[in-house]
Amino acid sequence: MRCSGCTKVWYCNNSCQKTDWDLHKRECSALRRWAKKAPSDDLAIPSDAVRCLGRILWQINSKGHNSDWAREIQAMQSHRKSIQSSSAEFPATLEAHTHLAHSIVHYLGLSSPAELQEFGVTSAGDLVDLISRFITNTYALTSPSLTPLGVSVSSLVALINHSCAPNAVVVFPRNDKSKGKKEPIMNIVALRDIAPDEEVLTAYIDTTLPRSLRQEALKETYSFQCQCTLCEMPTGTGIDPREAVWCPKSCGGMCPLPNEENQVSRCTKCRAAITDPLAVIDAARIGREALGKATNLQFSDYNKAKQLTINVIPILVSAGLTPSCHPFLALLKLHQSLLVSSFSARLSQDILDEAIRASAKHSAGLSAILDEGHPVRAVALAELGKLLAVDEPAPSSSSQPSLPQTNNAFPPSGPARVKIAYETLLQARKELVIGFGRDNDGGEVGRSIRDIIVSLEKELGVWTTGIRNALEDIPKKPAKGTSG
Numbered sequence: 283m284r285c286s287g288c289t290k291v292w293y294c295n296n297s298c299q300k301t302d303w304d305l306h307k308r309e310c311s312a313l314r315r316w317a318k319k320a321p322s323d324d325l326a327i328p329s330d331a332v333r334c335l336g337r338i339l340w341q342i343n344s345k346g347h348n349s350d351w352a353r354e355i356q357a358m359q360s361h362r363k364s365i366q367s368s369s370a371e372f373p374a375t376l377e378a379h380t381h382l383a384h385s386i387v388h389y390l391g392l393s394s395p396a397e398l399q400e401f402g403v404t405s406a407g408d409l410v411d412l413i414s415r416f417i418t419n420t421y422a423l424t425s426p427s428l429t430p431l432g433v434s435v436s437s438l439v440a441l442i443n444h445s446c447a448p449n450a451v452v453v454f455p456r457n458d459k460s461k462g463k464k465e466p467i468m469n470i471v472a473l474r475d476i477a478p479d480e481e482v483l484t485a486y487i488d489t490t491l492p493r494s495l496r497q498e499a500l501k502e503t504y505s506f507q508c509q510c511t512l513c514e515m516p517t518g519t520g521i522d523p524r525e526a527v528w529c530p531k532s533c534g535g536m537c538p539l540p541n542e543e544n545q546v547s548r549c550t551k552c553r554a555a556i557t558d559p560l561a562v563i564d565a566a567r568i569g570r571e572a573l574g575k576a577t578n579l580q581f582s583d584y585n586k587a588k589q590l591t592i593n594v595i596p597i598l599v600s601a602g603l604t605p606s607c608h609p610f611l612a613l614l615k616l617h618q619s620l621l622v623s624s625f626s627a628r629l630s631q632d633i634l635d636e637a638i639r640a641s642a643k644h645s646a647g648l649s650a651i652l653d654e655g656h657p658v659r660a661v662a663l664a665e666l667g668k669l670l671a672v673d674e675p676a677p678s679s680s681s682q683p684s685l686p687q688t689n690n691a692f693p694p695s696g697p698a699r700v701k702i703a704y705e706t707l708l709q710a711r712k713e714l715v716i717g718f719g720r721d722n723d724g725g726e727v728g729r730s731i732r733d734i735i736v737s738l739e740k741e742l743g744v745w746t747t748g749i750r751n752a753l754e755d756i757p758k759k760p761a762k763g764t765s766g
């Protein structure tokens with residue numbers, strides 16, 4: 283149900299809308315005011331951060347500055363001091379905070395920050411604290427299949443510290459018990475057994491990124507230097523699949539991805555050296571640039587974004603980057619989602635198979651990095667299984683000129699494909715139950731693939747019976763010594 287006042291906010295039903303009205307009535311006028319002054323249609327709705335901060339401030343105002351709720355928000359960690367001291371290192375962060383401060387004043391319909399007093403914000407420092415608390419303690423609100431939807435704040439969950447090798451995850455799975463209710467509910471799910479007194483740790487950032495990018499993101503947004511087991515792994519103790527290249531002698535081992543400082547790189551298994559490290563460094567740089575451009579273009583210029591991924595993936599393959607290596611892993615994911623978004627009723631076998639190959643490589647890359655049951659890995663496996671389970675399109679005469687012509691043996695056709703789809707979905711379900719919680723039956727994705735598994739089981743059963751029937755139809759060899 284859409285709010286007829288602002289026409290921007292949607293509810294799952296009447297009662298949901300009624301429950302929110304106390305808060306939404308103020309939001310509703312703020313949204314209308316904002317839309318009226320917006321210079322263009324795409325700026326007619328404020329950012330998620332502004333909208334969420336607005337809701338927090340109206341809540342503080344209506345519950346009172348000294349209410350438990352307001353105190354919990356005020357108790358969340360702020361980095362006011364480090365934002366100021368690191369402004370030279372991260373000027374964009376300071377700029378983002380300032381921009382947010384201006385936007386929130388404008389959104390609330392105030393003429394100056396001084397009017398924020400009625401919301402418990404009595405000085406410029408308070409305003410910086412509020413924004414810093416918000417940035418440091420919010421979690422991405424995601425759909426049950428991990429698509430980002432917005433932001434969420436929980437003062438309890440905000441107590442959890444970060445690790446790049448977390449033992450728990452924050453998900454919004456929706457469970458059967460939330461019948462009728464469509465709003466996502468934040469869950470902390472343990473990825474493995476956590477001992478009494480052991481700290482619960484979640485990851486604030488994308489842990490498929492290499493160490494330097496993770497450290498940069500954590501420093502910039504959360505103002506700390508990560509010293510988790512993954513970041514502190516002593517050099518020489520193993521290879522990080524996020525920065526790895528296949529052995530040049532194809533022994534099955536891997537070499538560390540060379541970089542400007544460390545150009546000499548050898549296979550950790552057979553010690554063979556990469557002969558042209560500069561070519562590998564160059565390929566990785568081209569990959570990073572293409573990833574940035576294609577990510578920005580994916581919604582505005584689909585064809586250009588797809589062409590970029592099509593052009594750059596073969597460069598990374600020939601440079602020997604493993605599917606788990608940055609930026610290859612991210613490009614595989616983007617390539618897959620661009621192909622899937624082009625699916626239509628007249629889907630061609632070439633496009634479908636190309637999407638399956640990208641998805642299979644992406645899943646393999648994730649499996650080398652993330653633990654079994656990590657929701658990101660589980661959802662990727664479910665996507666692969668679902669793609670494999672798509673009915674194979676009838677052959678068409680028009681070939682797809684944009685895709686490089688390959689002579690791939692994967693994915694197979696017919697019963698072999700159904701069997702891989704079935705096995706992939708079984709594994710996906712096992713992992714979804716871990717990542718989204720057993721009590722949630724693997725969340726919405728876990729429940730949705732259960733039905734596909736059952737139908738594939740039937741299909742495979744039909745095939746097996748079909749083969750058995752066909753075999754039984756073959757006239758049996760006459761036993762030795764008999765005639766006829």
Ligand SMILES: C[S@@+](CC[C@H](N)C(=O)[O-])C[C@H]1O[C@@H](n2cnc3c(N)ncnc32)[C@H](O)[C@@H]1O
Nearest residue numbers: 358359418419440441442443444445504505506
């Ligand atoms: C969501 S809060 C976590 C709870 C916070 N430690 C507290 O006591 O309220 C995020 C902030 O906690 C700190 N933090 C989280 N994980 C950390 C870690 N692994 N090492 C150091 N500081 C960390 C950082 O200051 C970060 O900005």
